[in-house]
Amino acid sequence: MIYKPLDDFDTRAQEVARTLGSSAGLIGAYWQVIDAVDRMRIAEIREKYRGHEDDFSLVGGFKYLDLPYWLADKVRVAAALGLTDGRRRTVLDIGMGAGHFAAVCKALGHTVVGTDISVPLYDDICGALGVDRRIAPTRHRQPLEDLGLKFDLVTVIGQIFHIVRRLANGEREHWSTDDWGFFLHDLVSRHMNKPGDIYLHLNPNREAGGLKLDAALLAWCEARGAIVDPVAGKIWFNDIAEGNALVDWRATVTG
Secondary structure (H helix, E strand, C coil), X not given: CCCCCCCCHHHHXXXXXXXXXXXXXXXXXXXXXXXCCCHHHHHHHHHHHCCCHHHCCCCCHHHHHCHHHHHHHHHHHHHHCCCCCCCCCEXXXXXXXXXXXXXXXXXXXXXXXXEECCCHHHHHHHHHHCCEEEECCCCCCCCCCCCCCXXXXXXXXXXXXXXXXXXXXXXXXXXXXXXXXXXXXXXXHHHEEEEEEEEXXXXXXXXXXXXXXXXXXXXXXXXXXXXXXXXXXXXXEEEECCCCHHHCCCCCCCC
């Protein structure tokens, strides 16, 4: 993929629109999101970071200024999750990054809060997109802070907070399935409306043999009723109600 973070916004938006196919609903949602972007503020950010493209080592962060590309990407996610059907929801996007998904949700009429650590470029983009970005890091085995409302949908798209530590041999220690159980239990018990949804699109773990999805976590979630795509690393808990198996997060995969 060739990213174009410094191209003219509207020219790039037209170019990206042609990749969306013939779905009128998807294209309509995309232009609804694009029309909500403040061109002047985005131009100011581009000028601020122009010439510093090589300074961003955090997952190639400069590419996230290619807003039409990333907004289109997240419009597809929103459509898959039913967020383009006209119903209004409260959405929590954990590890929101530069706020593309939050901007899509906001433009589609949803109430959305995003959480993350502070990264100057991402903070600037979120400010320009006008999204609610809370500096509230997700910590290992620590409950998420109270954000002031309950959510119908919680999303985690491409997380890196699950890295416990980097080892001397270049590998990384990642959250265990039990750690994820703690995290999901906290969401369901303290932060969500019932029924509600949780959607995870996992980043793979870096291991000695390369990048691998967490097969144990995928199996654990599927055993508790999630719709799981083991190839793409997608997990969707749909219509979580009181008494859902996520509450008993210490149970084994077969329990």
